[in-house]
Amino acid sequence: MPRFLKILVRNLLKGPATDPFPFQEAFTPDRLRGRVVLNPDLCLGCGICRHVCPGEAIRLEPDEGRTGYSFSIWHNTCALCGSCRHFCPTGAITLNADWHGAHPQTDKYRHAEHHFVPYLRCAGCGAPLRPLPPGIAARLYAHSPLDMTQVVKLCPDCRLTATAKREGERYGTTANPG
Numbered sequence: 001m002p003r004f005l006k007i008l009v010r011n012l013l014k015g016p017a018t019d020p021f022p023f024q025e026a027f028t029p030d031r032l033r034g035r036v037v038l039n040p041d042l043c044l045g046c047g048i049c050r051h052v053c054p055g056e057a058i059r060l061e062p063d064e065g066r067t068g069y070s071f072s073i074w075h076n077t078c079a080l081c082g083s084c085r086h087f088c089p090t091g092a093i094t095l096n097a098d099w100h101g102a103h104p105q106t107d108k109y110r111h112a113e114h115h116f117v118p119y120l121r122c123a124g125c126g127a128p129l130r131p132l133p134p135g136i137a138a139r140l141y142a143h144s145p146l147d148m149t150q151v152v153k154l155c156p157d158c159r160l161t162a163t164a165k166r167e168g169e170r171y172g173t174t175a176n177p178g
């Protein structure tokens, strides 16, 4: 039998080598870089994700009353590179395994995720504040004299001041802000 006939018969017996998508779900590797999602509770509003995004798919805009900021991810321009996840200091932005993002061009503005992330107020000075996620605070302030419940409620300036005061008390000196 000619060789090509052998291959033809073998392939006919084996059946299709590809997934029958869309009639059945296709294989998805565990670490696939799919849709970008935000966990607003962990977001600090630092903007690093926006800064590193090559597709300009991330937008952060403060609201006029400084009560928070809007955070948008435009899936249509996302290149699924994963840089935002890699550089986010808190793990607030991730890529899940959802790759079902194909859509007609006319739907491009619907393929987006919008959040409003509210500010809290610093317990010391009242400045707008995104609280440090407890896991991050515990790592950053592992050797701090401050209580962790206090750390997450203070802005960076008030954290410095409170740390200086506490150190002053500990070593019997008075912190001199001037």
Ligand code: SF4
Pocket (backbone or CB within 6 Å): 038, 042, 043, 044, 045, 046, 047, 048, 049, 050, 087, 088, 089, 090, 091, 092, 093
């Ligand atoms: S998602 Fe991460 S990198 Fe982006 S603003 Fe929030 S904390 Fe910063």
Ligand code: SF4
Pocket (backbone or CB within 6 Å): 036, 049, 052, 053, 054, 055, 056, 057, 058, 073, 077, 078, 079, 080, 081, 082, 083, 084, 085
């Ligand atoms: S995966 Fe890449 S292109 Fe997509 S939002 Fe993140 S940084 Fe931007």
